[in-house]
Amino acid sequence: MLMMRRGRVHRAAAIAGAMCAVVALPGQARAAEGEPNPYRFASSAQDIEGGADTADATQIDAGATYRTSIGKGKQLHFKVRLDAASHAYASAVAVPRLGAQLSFQDGIKVSLRDGQGEVCGEGDARFGPGGIPKPVAANADRTVSAGGESCQQAGTYYVVIERSSKDSSSPGDWAVELRLFEEPQLKSGGNSVPVESWPTTMPELPTGAAQQRAGGTGFNDARALTQGVWRDEIEPGRTRFYRVPVDWGQRLFAKAELGSSQNRGMVGNALSMSLYNPARGFVLHDTARYLGEPVGVQLDPLPAVAYENRWGKNVDQRAMRFPGWYVLAVSLHPKTDSYGPGALPVTLRVKVDGPAKDREYARPAGVFSVAEQDEGAAAAGQTDGEARHSDVLRVVGVVAIGVGSVLVFGLGLWTVVARRRDSRGRGGRRGRRVAVQGGAVPQVTGASGSSDPADTPTPTPTQYGPPQGW
Template sequence: MYGGWAGLRTVVAAVGALTVTAAASPARADGGTGVRAQAVHGAPEGADGPLLEAGGRTYTDRLAPGEHKSYRVRLDASSDAYVSAVVLPRPGSTMGLRDGIDVSLRAADGTPCGPARHRSFLSEGGAYPLADHVEHLAGAGGACGAAGIYRFVVARGDADGGDAAPVPLELRHTSERPAAGSPAPDPDPGPGSWSSQPPSASAGPVRGVTGGSGFDDAAQVGGGTWQDRIRPGETRFYRVAVPAGQQLFAKATFGKAPGPYVANGVRLGLNDAARGHVMNRTGAYGGDPATVALATPPAAGPGALRGGEAERGMGRAGWYFLQVSLNAKAAGARSGPVPVRLAVGLAAARKDAGAGLLPRVLGGRPAAAHGGTAGGGGWLRAFGYTGVGVGAALLLGLGGWVLLARRAGGR
């Protein structure tokens, strides 16, 4: 649906060149398809766990509610390193409201290397996969800047009445040399000011695809519209190459299926090549067709180091992973698959015209990309102030008009 705009040939050529570059870098590999996983057993927090070697290997473990597991990683001072954890709950399982995972990186003496990253299971009665990573960037200063052995800690939350069974855990350590001559970040990137509207596109053929069951077997897709089928409780994975300076637009449309209304019935998520969280969108599903969409900031664009979560998540060009999920309760007793259409598009970065204008005039923060509370409040306040100003001007003008009328009448 989004694949037919002008300049597509340029984008395709850029993606083709990017594919060659991406395959040469471990952190931008094709998801590790065909790489056999190695089972490990993490140690209690604070103890020396197994060593996770950098490269394309996937390690597997299991994580129970309330459990903390520690692993060792060897990091140097000249490479960017990413250590990720992926949790794959049983389809249809009900997770506790406080259940989820925290991932953190710590120096050998226990010093935290930045804040922990927290991810929660999102849907009652149909938990979705969780994935995120910690990063150790070349040139980092402080206690975590030196080369050496670090601890990667994965902690799970309280089951709190939900599924108390251990969940499968996938671990991965990737590293790469930072790109030479990378542009300095924009000192005022304006998070949320990138356009969320996909470019206009002409209708094109709908191609069939079968999404993977995880990152390692994710199906490759490009610009255009793709048709798949998904069963209740499933998550389908797709990978798409995003060149530097390009925004990714994706929209998943779920077909009609009998079943009850579920608030978080459908989902479209996005992760980077190192399994890091970029963004997540959910929507209600009650049997009628439903759509959920996302739009990203430009890959490797300004604000990658200082912007919001989405800007940081899109900090580099390369492979990105789309996840399409259908809640286990969304289709009721229906046992067959539900049709889903995935529209994917890439376009040169475009600023959202006027985004953040009034909040900046008022001295506030830029408006949120999708109308968050702070952004909405800023616009409402601006509208209120404008209304007061206009009202005052009208009253002053009316008063002047009345005064002139009285003077004219007295002549």
């Protein structure tokens, strides 16, 4: 009997151990083709379907977040009410499945149009060289300007999202996160004449020991970085997101570096880095091949953040038009797994140059402020020790719930079987069970009908031990 019980304990321990292994090691297996991308959507995102044309466009609201999907070669139409004073930005993040076959020409396009179909602004995002199935974002703007003729009135506007894919690309749907941001006017008004040039020399980037900081899976859980040197480990085929506060008058410089490897070979577009502004508008991108020797990608020198940049000549200048948290997305090509199993170490050097200028919006600006706090900000501000502690607590909680469920189920089964065995031992010989009526509690009676506990058979170990066969 003792050996039987030990065997049962060992089997229960084995079950609990297996559950721990499954929960604690979710990211060690290679991603299979078609596996969902780990991109974290906003917890407040509402599921929605876009219309096939403007006639059946789906209503959305500024400030809300939506989740939808788009098929190959499809268009989605949405409508929104805009006032006559705020600048508006419609943003779409396209999230293909891991392992999808994509072309560098595949991508997503967003346009914002007025009620007459006039295009107010448009933007697109491509997966770029290597066709890595990573999250990419694009936005379109409606800019209000003195003397402007179109797209200036209050009324109904349309957001159109288009997917472009080559015939050879995977046909599966892409998940899409949709948001529309409104930027208020400046309290003191703004100059409409942008600067025409800015320094193009790279300053010295931070050096010294790197601090460990694990990036997020998307815009909503991007980890906060300040000026300094940071280190992360990125799995082949994955993208990590980081966010940096940049205020009025400041310039952002950043570089990502991939260290040396004992293995040799060449992977084109192995390391890439993209920069997005607070409205998830694309700013610029850099990529580099990897030969097993140290390599880096860095942002070209950008102008200081200024309201006037919105009327600049270049896309990257126009994107640096407001303060807030700018997002760095660093990706590794899936083929970098040829340099060895597991994640590869990546170092980021971040510099925010210049003092912040004092410019104010006429009303609270939301994401267009370095003080903005979204749902990922609390986690983003954690140290890695705190983040690991939180992760451990989550794992322990999940394991405890799972193991507890197994034990509760086992004890419940044990009790049911034991009671049935006990009932069979008494039924027809020493007692009977009184029917439950009106919620009365069942009672076990002796042969004489008495409910005296003395007439109740005493349980033996064979009656109330673990069910046979455990």
